[in-house]
Amino acid sequence: MTGTEPPGEIQAVPVRHPGRWVAAALIAVLVAALARSVATNPRFEWGVVGHYLFSSRILDGLVVTLELTVLSMAIGIALGIVLALMRLSRSALVSGASWVYIWLLRGTPVLVQILFWYFFAALYPTVDLGIPFGPSFVHLDANSLITPFVAGMLALGLNEGAYMSEIVRAGIISVDEGQTDAAQALGMTRLQTMRRIVLPQAMRVVIPPTGNETISMLKTTSLVAFIGLADLLYAVQLIYAVNYKTISLLITASLWYLAVTSVLSIGQYYLERYFGRGSARETAPTLIQRIRGGFWPRHAEVESASQPPRLPEDHR
């Protein structure tokens, strides 16, 4: 052996990727051409877009859309968990009931379900709360109980529950049975095991499709226009029905949908990061770290990722 120095830290010249540079140049040219055409074509009427973007009618519609999305997703997720647990129940009746529910609500168009809830009062003019087949304590007028907003929310939420239940079930099944064994051997009840051990781990599998569902719900809410609810899209339609600025107003609405979708996507990234804790040897970087690290991440950046997210302090 020749008496050379022991090799130091590697400082090699990275492999060049000429193909990537060509592709990047092509994309840049295309984007520039498209941007120029969109910006200079007067028929887009960007001034109209700017005028309506923050107008009160559009913002009111946006609020309705957001409320509907949040509330029906909340109903959908809660119901989805319950239906998934029912599906996995050992009682054939319980799991069968869940199956029938899913079959019914996935098998009919959402629009039909929205209209159905809207016309609910025609089927049941009054709603009685009380003991089944026994005395009832509260009489409610269905027409005042089920406003168009409530009808839309119920229809979308109950429908979403059917889809969410399959997503949640897939997540639960994906958790190793050894986890349940260990929790039960430690003396945890089935409910505790589900809540503290199985569901948190199922979240890793559940979140990406749930993000999909939420974004899809954001746009599905526009179906409530059929029962006269002024959501974002309907608000826009009402305006262009009068002034015929159809394209500009549709662009206005699309910008809002895109903005909300972006916020949702960022939220999803952080949720995934939180529930992915402990699943990889290295904690995923935050979005900021990732952008700072450049589009082709170097391992040095990833390794210096921030503190692993901590479990919230629990007082049970």
Place this chain on the structure above:
Amino acid sequence: MSEYMVKAEGVHKRFGRLEVLKGISLEVAPASVMCLIGPSGSGKSTFLRCINHLEKIDRGRLWVDGELVGYRQANDTLYEQRESEIVRSRAKIGMVFQRFNLFPHMTAIDNVCLSQRMVLRRKSDDAEGRAQALLTRVGLADKMDEYPARLSGGQQQRVAIARALAMDPKVMLFDEVTSALDPELVKEVLDVMRELADEGMTMIVVTHEMGFAREVGDKVVFMDGGVIVEEGRPAQVLDSPGEERTKRFLGLVLEH
């Protein structure tokens, strides 16, 4: 204190049409170590899982610390226990698995704390103190805040042992806890178990580590095909087995 910490009487267990346990009877004295050996598929894991009622037995009786497992007897009638009762008796039985089964979404110390808080209703501070003491004892004082994925197999298994001990169990069940470990990690886990035995913990250990069985075991039980073939003191069963089947099994195990 009852005469036996664990007692089985004619325990049968079927999975569908497959009869896995065909009448197991044995007794484990308090503060003693019983090593359970036998070929793959002989029903060792199933028997351990019956002891803490992870599996329901079909026939026979099982007692832990003088209490019937899974049932309540009044006169001649057996009543299934409610979940709250099963849970209480399970907390007295610690179990450690071949594949560790640590909760991957929690740090080592949270793994050890969770069931203390949820099952024993210990306050957070008490649970954490106990967890720190136990993790230090198994040599993991510097790994408390690590997630399981960042620990070696031997370290994970020691966390799992600490997690089971945190419940202050009366008996510990070990199911081939070193089988998934690299040879150099086996010792660190066996050392922890040896110490535990020295301190007087009652243990049932399913193992292929004959050295451990010989040295630490008070009794060795050889199981095959769902029945106990032979049992006795380690030296007797391992060195001069009376049964042909035991000889054949030991010949295979000790060959390599």
